[in-house]
Amino acid sequence: MKIKKITIFSGRNKQGEKESFEKIEILAGQKIGIVGPTGSGKSQLLYDIEKLSQGETKTLRKILINDNKVQKDLRTDPARKIIGYLTQHMNFMTDTTVQNFLEIHIMTRGRHRSEESTKELVEKIIDSANTITGEEISKNTNLLILSGGQSRALMVADLAYVSESPIILIDEIENAGIRIKEALDLLIKKGKIIFLVTHNPILALDTDKRLVMKKGAISNIIYTSVKERGIANYLSWINNYLLNVREEVRKGKKVEELRLICTPVGGEK
Amino acid sequence: MKMVIFGGTPGSGKTSVIKFVMQELKDLSIHYAKFDVLTTEDHLLIKDKFEISTEKKISGEICPDHYAALEIPKIVEKHKNKDLIIIETAGLCLRCSPYINEGLAINILNILAGKPSSYGPLLTHADLVAITKGDLISQAEREIFRSEVLKVARNASIIEANGLTGEGAIDIAEAIKESPEIKGKLTLKHSMPTAVCGYCYGNKTIDSEKTLKRYSLGKELKARIPNLNCGKCGFKSCNEFIRAVLDKKVNEDTCPYLEGKKG
Numbered sequence: 001m002k003i004k005k006i007t008i009f010s011g012r013n014k015q016g017e018k019e020s021f022e023k024i025e026i027l028a029g030q031k032i033g034i035v036g037p038t039g040s041g042k043s044q045l046l047y048d049i050e051k052l053s054q055g056e057t058k059t060l061r062k063i064l065i066n067d068n069k070v071q072k073d074l075r076t077d078p079a080r081k082i083i084g085y086l087t088q089h090m091n092f093m094t095d096t097t098v099q100n101f102l103e104i105h106i107m108t109r110g111r112h113r114s115e116e117s118t119k120e121l122v123e124k125i126i127d128s129a130n131t132i133t134g135e136e137i138s139k140n141t142n143l144l145i146l147s148g149g150q151s152r153a154l155m156v157a158d159l160a161y162v163s164e165s166p167i168i169l170i171d172e173i174e175n176a177g178i179r180i181k182e183a184l185d186l187l188i189k190k191g192k193i194i195f196l197v198t199h200n201p202i203l204a205l206d207t208d209k210r211l212v213m214k215k216g217a218i219s220n221i222i223y224t225s226v227k228e229r230g231i232a233n234y235l236s237w238i239n240n241y242l243l244n245v246r247e248e249v250r251k252g253k254k255v256e257e258l259r260l261i262c263t264p265v266g267g268e269k
Numbered sequence: 270m271k272m273v274i275f276g277g278t279p280g281s282g283k284t285s286v287i288k289f290v291m292q293e294l295k296d297l298s299i300h301y302a303k304f305d306v307l308t309t310e311d312h313l314l315i316k317d318k319f320e321i322s323t324e325k326k327i328s329g330e331i332c333p334d335h336y337a338a339l340e341i342p343k344i345v346e347k348h349k350n351k352d353l354i355i356i357e358t359a360g361l362c363l364r365c366s367p368y369i370n371e372g373l374a375i376n377i378l379n380i381l382a383g384k385p386s387s388y389g390p391l392l393t394h395a396d397l398v399a400i401t402k403g404d405l406i407s408q409a410e411r412e413i414f415r416s417e418v419l420k421v422a423r424n425a426s427i428i429e430a431n432g433l434t435g436e437g438a439i440d441i442a443e444a445i446k447e448s449p450e451i452k453g454k455l456t457l458k459h460s461m462p463t464a465v466c467g468y469c470y471g472n473k474t475i476d477s478e479k480t481l482k483r484y485s486l487g488k489e490l491k492a493r494i495p496n497l498n499c500g501k502c503g504f505k506s507c508n509e510f511i512r513a514v515l516d517k518k519v520n521e522d523t524c525p526y527l528e529g530k531k532g
Contacts, residue, residue, distance in 0.1 A: 047436060056439055089405045093381060094413075105409045108416045155407045163408070 001074065001082060003166040004028055004066050006193055008049075011061035013217030014041070019061075021218065024211070026193055028166070031184070033204045033224075034197045036213030042197045044216065046169045049195060050083050051075065059216065084165030088172045090151045092143040098126065098154065099139035105162050121161060129157035132183045134247040149177015156183045170196045173203075179243060181206065181236040202239055205232035270349060272341075272451045274356045276366040276391050277377030282401040283357055284311045285432025286377055286441070291319050293442035297352040302326055302344055304337045305359045322348070330471070330509045334358060334365035335461055339498050339506065341367070342455065353445065366391040368458040373448035375441065377401055377430070378418065380410075385417040393421050394458045397444050399430035399437055471512035487511050490521060493528040501525050 006026045010019035026032055034042050041059070048061045052070045055062050065082070074082050094101060102122045103112075112118050122139065130136050133153035137146065146154065152173065159168060168187055173180070173196075180202055188194055198204050205228040212220040241260065248255050277283045284303075291299065301323040303311045312323040324344075328336035337358055348354055358366060368374035368390070376395035378385075380402050385392060392398065398418055403411045415427055426444070430437030466472075467480030470487035474480070496507045502523045504510040513519045521527055 043434060047434070085408050087404050087408065090407045091405060092410060093406055094410060101409075104413055108413050151407070155409065158407075158409050163412075 001065075001166070003082065003193065006049075006167065007064045007067065008218075009062040009064070010218075011048075011055075011057075011059035013059075013215045015215065017217070019217045019219075021221070024218070024221065028193055029188065029191045030209075031188060031194045031196060031207040033207035033210035034195060034213060035199060035204060035210050040213035041216035042213050043171065045211070045213065045218070046085075046171060046195060046197060049167070050085060050169055052083075081163075082166055084159050084163045084168045086155060086159060086168065086170040086173055088174075090148075090155050092146065092151065094143055096143055097139065098137060098141050098143060098146075101143050102126075102158065102162070105158065109162050109164075111162060111164075125154070125157045125161050128160065128186055129153040132156060132178050132186065134177065134243050135250070147177060148174070152178050153183065156186060160186045160189070165192070167193045168195070170194065170198070172197050172199075177243070177246075179236075179240050181232070181239070202232055202235045205229065205235075270345070270351060270354065270451055271445065271448050272345070272354045272356065272369065272372035273375060273445050273448065274358065274366075274368055274372060275375050275377060276358045276368065276395070277360045278363075278379060278382055278391075279360055281360065281377045281379035281382065282430070282432030283360060283377045284314070286399060286401065286430050286438065287355065287357060288315065288318065289432070289435035289438035290441045290445070291315070291321075291355075292435070293438055294353065294445065295319075298350075299353045299355060300324075300344070300348040300351045301355045301357070302340075303357045304328060304333050304340075306333050306361065311357065322351075328359065329505060330512060331506050332362065332365060332461075334362050334367045336506065338367040338457060338461070341369070345451070345455070360391075363387075363389040363391040365461045366394070367461075368394050368396075369451075369455045370458050371449065371451040371453075371455050373397065373445060374458065375399060375444075376422075376425075380406060380414050385414070385421050388421065390459045392418070395422055395425050396448075397428065397441065398422055398425045399428045399441060401430050401432055403429050404431060404433075469508070470515055483515060486515055490514060494524050495526045497526070499526075 008024045010021050010023065012018055034045055036042055044059060048057050048059055049063055051057060052063045052075055053061055054069060074080055099122055102125055103118055106112050106118050106121060126137055126139055133149045135147060135150055137150050137154060184203065196203055196207060204210060205224060207224055209224060210222045211218045212222060245255055275283050275287055299321045301312065301315050301321060303309050304326045306328050309325050312325040316323040326340055337356065344354060374395045375397045376392050377399050378392060380400050418427060428437045428440045430441065467483035470483050472480050472483040490511050494507055498506045502510045504513060510524060514521045
């Protein structure tokens with residue numbers, strides 16, 4: 001199913017008052033931020049979208065895809081599901097190798113064509129995971145001993161290549177140990193729509209627009225400015241720099257020089 | 270009247286999910302019964318929150334699921350004016366779970382609690398499987414788990430539920446509303462394992478001869494009592510009564526219906 005557009009029709013806030021907009025349209029390839037304090041309704045909005053609700057949830061919001069309602073199996077059957085979800089927690093519980101785990105997931109998703117193609121896909125996922133994290137993942141690593149950064153990187157790459165859901169929901173992904181902006185670029189490359197609950201400025205300022213949540217309602221929509229994107233880029237650079245230094249420390253090296261762009265050249269007298 | 274039975278291992282989030290489901294069923298008159306082995310407060314929590322009739326059923330010395338099967342007809346009779354009876358099992362046995370054909374059987378399945386293939390009828394005979402704690406692991410593993418569940422519970426519908434946020438409660442409530450009315454004789458979806466050894470009659474010594482002896486004595490006594498679980502002897506079930514007799518804690522004459530009773 002080719003997704004061109006998602007439409008959110010307004011519902012009600014926690015007090016039962018109507019949200020202040022009629023509808024919000026989101027086009028393929030867009031990144032949408034969701035911001036607001038705890039209890040403001042961020043997770044509920046993600047839930048409404050994941051459920052592709054038709055007014056049955058407590059917010060009464062309606063979500064349409066390409067101006068139509070969505071059949072039930074496209075919402076639930078993992079092999080056909082159009083929505084992928086990257087949750088806050090990314091622990092693994094299966095005692096197996098990275099390679100075996102990815103192979104099982106490829107089977108589950110109905111994407112196994114031949115042994116060779118699956119093997120190639122597994123390699124591709126691990127390679128791209130390794131572009132996001134500093135600590136290299138090998139295909140024989142046991143899933144259970146992956147670090148937080150490695151797990152996140154692996155799941156992002158898995159979401160990009162195995163799940164292929166055209167709509168992706170991300171709930172407060174942490175940036176510790178991964179190149180967070182590159183991770184999102186990997187996901188969005190394929191014209192996906194991304195909803196992102198985050199207060200991480202690297203991500204929030206790099207969206208197309210941000211939905212500001214208040215008392216259970218979408219209270220404001222901020223269109224990201226060019227300036228904000230510039231700031232996001234710079235913060236991302238700092239994050240990646242931090243990651244590199246972290247790797248130096250991990251490798252047992254000494255870190256005696258700070259190479260931030262903003263340090264004036266020859267600043268020392 | 271409709272009846273739904275919630276089964277699931279301890280800590281799977283049964284009570285939490287049930288609370289969210291009840292929130293969606295406020296237009297129905299509901300009776301809630303919680304079965305447990307030792308103790309429970311759940312019936313009080315639910316009574317306070319929803320102001321409906323609730324009760325606890327403590328099985329003590331006998332299997333809580335067998336006990337539930339014994340008690341269900343009494344609950345139905347007592348609350349036949351209600352729209353819905355919700356039974357929450359103790360969830361200790363994967364084999365006995367007292368699902369009935371006429372009602373709806375829901376398994377609350379903790380995604381962290383092992384492989385679906387090692388579950389028995391608790392999972393395989395459920396009409397609906399609500400998978401909880403999925404938010405603690407990756408989406409990929411959730412998808413794999415789901416397909417593993419479908420391998421053993423082919424006809425079940427699967428819902429991802431969450432006892433903290435209430436996710437999935439609407440779908441469960443919908444399934445309950447669409448479930449058939451119960452009428453006539455109720456039947457178990459699967460037979461429960463037989464209890465046929467001395468240990469079932471409370472033997473503690475690991476010795477086959479003594480166990481066999483205890484079993485024969487228990488069996489002989491069981492044949493002479495009506496197995497009504499009437500409670501007139503002061504025990505909840507006939508089996509408990511038999512154990513007490515074998516332990517010489519009580520005289521067999523305490524049963525008012527004992528066959529060949531003197532006087």
